[in-house]
Amino acid sequence: MTAKISVNNLPTKDRQHCCNCNLNSLCMAVSLDTREMSKLDEIIARGKPLSKGHQLTVQGDPFKCVFAIKTGSVKTVTTSCNGDAQITGFYFPGDLIGLNAIDSGICQDTVSALETTTVCQIQFEQLDDLSAQMPKLRRQILKTMSKDLCNEQHMLQLLANKNADQRIATFLLRLSNRFKARGFSESRFRLSMSRNEIGNYLGITVETVSRVLTRLQKNGYIKVENKEIDLINFKALLQLSQESE
Amino acid sequence: MTAKISVNNLPTKDRQHCCNCNLNSLCMAVSLDTREMSKLDEIIARGKPLSKGHQLTVQGDPFKCVFAIKTGSVKTVTTSCNGDAQITGFYFPGDLIGLNAIDSGICQDTVSALETTTVCQIQFEQLDDLSAQMPKLRRQILKTMSKDLCNEQHMLQLLANKNADQRIATFLLRLSNRFKARGFSESRFRLSMSRNEIGNYLGITVETVSRVLTRLQKNGYIKVENKEIDLINFKALLQLSQESE
DNA sequence: CGAGTCCTTGAAAGGTCTCAAGTCACGTGG
DNA sequence: CCACGTGACTTGAGACCTTTCAAGGACTCG
Numbered sequence: 001m002t003a004k005i006s007v008n009n010l011p012t013k014d015r016q017h018c019c020n021c022n023l024n025s026l027c028m029a030v031s032l033d034t035r036e037m038s039k040l041d042e043i044i045a046r047g048k049p050l051s052k053g054h055q056l057t058v059q060g061d062p063f064k065c066v067f068a069i070k071t072g073s074v075k076t077v078t079t080s081c082n083g084d085a086q087i088t089g090f091y092f093p094g095d096l097i098g099l100n101a102i103d104s105g106i107c108q109d110t111v112s113a114l115e116t117t118t119v120c121q122i123q124f125e126q127l128d129d130l131s132a133q134m135p136k137l138r139r140q141i142l143k144t145m146s147k148d149l150c151n152e153q154h155m156l157q158l159l160a161n162k163n164a165d166q167r168i169a170t171f172l173l174r175l176s177n178r179f180k181a182r183g184f185s186e187s188r189f190r191l192s193m194s195r196n197e198i199g200n201y202l203g204i205t206v207e208t209v210s211r212v213l214t215r216l217q218k219n220g221y222i223k224v225e226n227k228e229i230d231l232i233n234f235k236a237l238l239q240l241s242q243e244s245e
Numbered sequence: 246m247t248a249k250i251s252v253n254n255l256p257t258k259d260r261q262h263c264c265n266c267n268l269n270s271l272c273m274a275v276s277l278d279t280r281e282m283s284k285l286d287e288i289i290a291r292g293k294p295l296s297k298g299h300q301l302t303v304q305g306d307p308f309k310c311v312f313a314i315k316t317g318s319v320k321t322v323t324t325s326c327n328g329d330a331q332i333t334g335f336y337f338p339g340d341l342i343g344l345n346a347i348d349s350g351i352c353q354d355t356v357s358a359l360e361t362t363t364v365c366q367i368q369f370e371q372l373d374d375l376s377a378q379m380p381k382l383r384r385q386i387l388k389t390m391s392k393d394l395c396n397e398q399h400m401l402q403l404l405a406n407k408n409a410d411q412r413i414a415t416f417l418l419r420l421s422n423r424f425k426a427r428g429f430s431e432s433r434f435r436l437s438m439s440r441n442e443i444g445n446y447l448g449i450t451v452e453t454v455s456r457v458l459t460r461l462q463k464n465g466y467i468k469v470e471n472k473e474i475d476l477i478n479f480k481a482l483l484q485l486s487q488e489s490e
Numbered sequence: 491c492g493a494g495t496c497c498t499t500g501a502a503a504g505g506t507c508t509c510a511a512g513t514c515a516c517g518t519g520g
Numbered sequence: 521c522c523a524c525g526t527g528a529c530t531t532g533a534g535a536c537c538t539t540t541c542a543a544g545g546a547c548t549c550g
Contacts, residue, residue: 022278054285086402100383102391108398114249117501129383132377138530139347139373146347153323153345153353157331157406160448164506203405203536226529228516236269239468242327407540434521440497455498471547473495 019043026094026181027068028144031136040137043126047069049118054117056111057098063245066098066122072117072191075201078107087201089151090114090193092180096144098124114192130158159203162241167202168212172222176231187234191227252281257286262286271339271426272313273389276381285382288371291315294363301364302343303358308350310366311343317362318437320446321354332446335359335438338427341389359437405446407486412447413457415486417467421476432479436472 007099018029018041029037049072050056056067059079062074069091076089076097082211088109091097100108102124131138160168180186192200216222231237263274263286274282294317295301301312304324314336321342333354336342345353347369350488376383403415423433436443445456461467466482468475476482 068527078402079401081486082489084406084489086398086405088398088401098356099387100391100394103395104389104391108395109397117457128380128387132383135373135377137324138377138383141389142344142373142386143348145387145394146345149345149390149393149397150348150353152394153331153333156321156333156397156400156404157329159401160445161329162329200405207531208506211506214530237493242325243464244327244329256501451497452499452540453538456538458500 006121009089016046018044021070023068023070023094023182028137028140029055030095030140032134032140036134039134042139043122043130045121047119049116050113052113052115057107057109059110061107063098063101063107064123065069066096066124066127068120068122069093069095069097070118070120073114074111074117076111078109084147087197087198090201092178099141099145099148099173100171112187114197115184164202164204164208164212165215166241166243168198168209168216169221169237171198171202172229173234175243176234187231189229191229195231212233239243250447253345255353259289264290266315268313268315268339268427271380273341273385275385277385281379281382284375284379288367288375290366292364292366293469294361295358297358297360299358301358302352302354304352304355306352307345307369309350311369311372312356313337314340314342315363315368318359318439319356319358319362319414320359320442324356330445334441335442335446336424340398344386344390344393359442409449409453409457410460411486411488412449412467413443413454413461414449414482416443416485417474417476418479419455421479432476434474436474 006195008167018024018027018037019034021027021029024030024119029040032040034218038047043052057073059077064157072091074097075087076091078088088180089097126140127137131141134212158167162170175189176186179189193201194204195213197208201207202209202210213222213224216237217224219233219236221231221233223232263272263277263282264279266272266274269275269277269282274285278287284404288474301319304322317475319336319342320332321336322330323333324330331438334342342356372386376386403412407415418433420436421431422433438446440454440458441451444451447454449457458467458469461482462469464478464481464486466476466478468477
């Protein structure tokens with residue numbers, strides 16, 4: 001996990017505030033002015049780093065907080081009554097999670113760290129109160145949820161229509177875009193999730209994930225080295241991901 | 246399309262207001278007091294009925310309004326750049342649609358009436374302004390979006406894990422629950438969507454939809470008569486829908 | 491009442507899954 | 521620092537489910 005985020009070079013104390021966080025353009029703080037940002041800052045708690053495999057929330061817990069990922073990555077897992085566990089998302093720095101619990105008041109998924117991860121924690125009630133006074137913050141929360149809805153609709157489209165190759169190509173390109181937006185390399189990155197987790201997320205088996213990665217590598221579209229992925233032929237990947245059935 | 250909604254018996258004028266609408270317990274107005282409801286009422290426009298096949302919004306249009314379904318039903322269709330059309334949802338009286346456009350400011354899907362449909366139309370900007378003054382309304386909007394997120398996560402689970410029989414069983418039970426919540430029969434209802442639309446929504450082909458319906462009927466779980474569906478053995482359907490792979 | 495669409499049913503093809511075995515990477519403890 | 525063990529990953533072969541292609545029949549709407 002290459003830590004290119006420049007804020008990591010700041011003294012510890014300064015790092016702890018939104019106004020110094022270089023994720024504030026991705027995060028909820030986007031579009032807030034300095035004073036607003038510091039008001040938001042007051043209701044944010046920063047915890048100790050979460051190590052790999054540890055859980056931020058457990059499905060069924062009462063809903064109190066939303067979380068913004070600062071460094072690292074997490075997965076959200078929903079377990080249905082029959083015991084099937086489904087990964088519903090992977091989240092990276094700047095992403096906000098927990099908003100799907102507002103309706104029921106109960107955490108809808110178990111959030112686990114895929115690697116060492118730090119988060120900002122925000123009491124939802126306080127955030128909601130603050131949003132009454134700050135239209136831009138209110139709008140930002142709505143935008144976040146709206147974007148989440150769109151992302152899930154893209155996943156529906158993927159799961160309903162695409163074959164295994166297209167799913168993997170789409171998955172890799174989407175990761176690439178998200179890393180790019182965070183200032184990381186768009187062509188070379190490390191998968192913090194296992195093949196099993198990728199397969200679960202994409203609705204295919206581990207074996208199929210492995211076979212497809214091998215196939216894409218043989219085609220010269222990508223280079224795979226364990227968890228390290230190089231995207232070599234973006235155009236081909238894009239074409240593959242968009243192909244009609 | 247049995248119109249059992251008692252409000253239809255009221256004089257036309259009275260029907261046009263949230264306070265008289267018997268959907269207000271399902272819709273955004275839930276939890277608002279009389280004065281709040283009338284303020285909400287002021288920013289709502291009611292249009293002429295939309296006949297089958299006609300479109301409420303077109304994907305790509307600028308986002309201005311959200312809509313609450315009053316009577317009838319609609320589908321939301323997202324067309325990807327390669328031309329594949331994916332149905333992302335079916336909506337019934339009391340449902341609110343359009344919130345997924347907040348982030349981009351562009352309508353994310355084409356909304357088409359599955360039958361004659363009436364809607365309430367709300368300018369989003371006005372709704373947002375009103376929500377600043379009315380915490381309960383603000384919370385209700387968030388709840389709606391949160392519930393939408395959860396619904397889509399259930400769909401992800403369905404598409405990633407379930408076979409055709411389980412998908413259809415789950416689909417029918419979910420419809421049943423939604424009709425029940427609206428005061429309609431939970432065991433007998435009319436599908437306003439075609440087999441093709443069901444298949445598209447569930448990620449299977451028309452032929453498979455048809456075969457599964459026939460199979461469920463042969464098992465005595467349901468009775469199919471064209472668009473009319475009777476759920477006969479709820480227990481078996483529930484068990485089927487929850488089976489692990 | 492006729493045209494067109496929707497729905498159903500059958501048979502063959504194809505893609506993914508399952509099961510199985512072997513390889514590889516990584517963390518632990520000696 | 522190396523050996524070892526465990527879990528993750530890869531690869532193969534056969535089975536199974538859904539799709540595809542095709543055709544007939546039913547329903548709907550002008």
